Amino acid sequence: MIPFNKPYLSGNELQYIGEAVQSGKISGNGVFTKKCQQFFEEKYGFRRCLLTTSCTDALEMAAILCDIQVGDEVIVPSYTFVSTANAFVLRGAKIVFADSSEENPNLDATKLASLITSKTKAIVVVHYAGIACDMDAIMAIAKKHQIYVIEDAAQAIDSFYKGRALGSIGHLSAFSFHETKNIISGEGGMLVINDERFEKRAEIIWEKGTNRSAFWRGEVDKYNWVDIGSSFLPSEVVAAYLYAQLENLEKIQARRKQIWDNYFTAFKALADKGKLKLPVIPVYATNNAHMFYLLTDSIEQRDALITYLKENKIYAVFHYISLHSSPFYQEKAREVSLPMSDYYSDCLVRLPLFYELSEADQQLIIEKIIAFYN
Known part of the structure; x- marks a missing residue:
């Protein structure tokens, strides 16, 4: 895995x-x-x-x-x-x-x-x-x-x-x-x-x-x-x-950015076809390559992608459940409508990204995701 x-x-x-x-x-x-x-x-x-x-x-x-x-x-x-x-x-x-x-x-x-x-x-x-x-x-x-x-x-x-x-x-x-x-x-x-x-x-x-x-x-x-x-x-x-x-911050950051860039380049064609969405970096911001995520069309597609990757020995995860929908908050406050927060909760998938992720392993991840969408 x-x-x-x-x-x-x-x-x-x-x-x-x-x-x-x-x-x-x-x-x-x-x-x-x-x-x-x-x-x-x-x-x-x-x-x-x-x-x-x-x-x-x-x-x-x-x-x-x-x-x-x-x-x-x-x-x-x-x-x-x-x-x-x-x-x-x-x-x-x-x-x-x-x-x-x-x-x-x-x-x-x-x-x-x-x-x-x-x-x-x-x-x-x-x-x-x-x-x-x-x-x-x-x-x-x-x-x-x-x-x-x-x-x-x-x-x-x-x-x-x-x-x-x-x-x-x-x-x-x-x-x-x-x-x-x-x-x-x-x-x-x-x-x-x-x-x-x-x-x-x-x-x-x-x-x-x-x-x-x-x-x-x-x-x-x-x-x-x-x-x-x-x-x-x-x-x-x-x-x-x-x-x-x-002491190794610059070396660590350089490697993480390389991995992030590899993902972005590999999935751009899928994004251009409207099959998924990629992270957006505003003009005023830089990218520290903390994470790489994809945005799917629906929670069903997200779950299917995560399951597919796990079946292929790749561990990807979704991220936060919106706090306004949590049991703790809903017991204490009225319901609120936050559609974009819910969208990211339902559709965001985080891919493996760490310093020692090998080129071969990253290529396998890329190939499997492209295969899933094709």
């Missing part, structure tokens, strides 16, 4: 983990944590980065920093992973789901203004497949109504919007280093703080609500419990693994 994903070991992961263990400090916020944070700040111009144990944790920190309270409304795309909404539900927010655009699964910025009320506190945008949302339009609406923008950049490492790194545009952003992402640490994530108002408090929340980091820098003579927070720091073992991956 050709797997859907395979974690890539770039070379120095075990060496750096050994160095972390031998250093005598494997709890969080050590040498490798600082190296990773510095890497992102210098390469992408992020104001401040804090590694977390997951992207979910980074989103939960963002919800705390934005002071989300019971009764506040937070706009979230329905076509996303549950953490995007759950982080704000935990703070008592009412989730207002936004539909996807016709162009791609990202939030439809042209319909955003109609969702804003006097209770709207934040907009969470998801850069699906690492492809940028229309951030100029979104930031203009947020500025007009004085609301926060949080970028869920879980899939968006090394991707850009009009030359600006995704994750650097909103007030806050969250990244994932889960094993299915381009750059991995097994589990892991990062909060990016782009607004100086949040910088000091973010570090306190990150350190379980204490000013321990300030204490270790010698800024206070003892550390105390000064705010709410939680155990959001990953261990040095996780950070050491991640740093080895970051």
Whole structure:
């Protein structure tokens, strides 16, 4: 079976983990944590980065920093992973789901203004497949109504919007280093703080609500419990693994983009004949090759394609079930109509894409899909 994903070991992961263990400090916020944070700040111009144990944790920190309270409304795309909404539900927010655009699964910025009320506190945008949302339009609406923008950049490492790194545009952003992402640490994530108002408090929340980091820098003579927070720091073992991956970021990205381009070129003839649809990259966005997906005509065709590929020892998957159709949401809110989100839930198929996918295996995948449609 050709797997859907395979974690890539770039070379120095075990060496750096050994160095972390031998250093005598494997709890969080050590040498490798600082190296990773510095890497992102210098390469992408992020104001401040804090590694977390997951992207979910980074989103939960963002919800705390934005002071989300019971009764506040937070706009979230329905076509996303549950953490995007759950982080704000935990703070008592009412989730207002936004539909996807016709162009791609990202939030439809042209319909955003109609969702804003006097209770709207934040907009969470998801850069699906690492492809940028229309951030100029979104930031203009947020500025007009004085609301926060949080970028869920879980899939968006090394991707850009009009030359600006995704994750650097909103007030806050969250990244994932889960094993299915381009750059991995097994589990892991990062909060990016782009607004100086949040910088000091973010570090306190990150350190379980204490000013321990300030204490270790010698800024206070003892550390105390000064705010709410939680155990959001990953261990040095996780950070050491991640740093080895970051050293190979350009090599990993080049290979993934090559695989993505091979798929796109191979299926263009089918798309031109109207048999399927291919990903659309807007002119303002770059492609970080996080995933390659096809869009089928119907849920029946999608299921038939996935079954056919599995019978031929190829593991392809569909993706998100729209959150507005989930049992949890429907028990608490009225039904909403989000046809484009439902379309992507029904028709999107993700193909295997990982660093070590061989040319022969990719060619087999391509041939089987062409055979299916012919």
